[in-house]
Amino acid sequence: MLTIWGRPNSHNVKKVVWFAEEIGRPFVRLNIGGAFGITDSYREMNPNALIPTIEDDGLVLWESNAILRYLAARYGEGTLWPADPAARARGDKWMDWQFGYADAQRDAFLNLVRHSPEERDAAAIARSAEATAKMMAILNQALADRPWLSGDNFGVGDVPMGVYAHSWFALDIERPAMPHVEDWYARLRERPGYAAHVMIPLT
Structure with missing residues (x-):
């Protein structure tokens, strides 16, 4: 299960949640950031204290476009992520x-x-x-x-x-x-x- 941390109305979180739907990867999204605040445990995962952050099969990753590239390469290679x-x-x-x-x-x-x-x-x-x-x-x-x-x-x-x-x-x-x-x-x-x-x- 893919875990996505971030509030739903963030542009950068929207990117990741939408793309998770596109690749058919089941996920859970946890509210953090904005009105939800930033916890110390979240800062341990992402020292920038920005959203989103994901965890996927043990990989913790932040920066929304890096997350997109990772998900595309792992789950959408050849279609959403062209091989050429x-x-x-x-x-x-x-x-x-x-x-x-x-x-x-x-x-x-x-x-x-x-x-x-x-x-x-x-x-x-x-x-x-x-x-x-x-x-x-x-x-x-x-x-x-x-x-x-x-x-x-x-x-x-x-x-x-x-x-x-x-x-x-x-x-x-x-x-x-x-x-x-x-x-x-x-x-x-x-x-x-x-x-x-x-x-x-x-x-």
């Missing part, structure tokens, strides 16, 4: 690209989700919305000639930005039309694990 290194790399690069996107989205997310209306910084939200739109335009172009970031088929490369795409569409910000991103997002919403674990309230 070049094919794998084409999808894999979007996993690291997501970190830059998360930085761009942070101010809009924090202001609109974590702050009261009276505390919000409208200028910071606008800057964040503009920055995310520029990055989504790159994603939109990448999806113009392929259905998935991973290539012809859904793969682990779609997971990190798949989680952040839901936030982009859910946040109350100005969004230019991105037809290829919108089509990709519609395909993601058809996946049961995505609907169950990603498309939940942002708060």
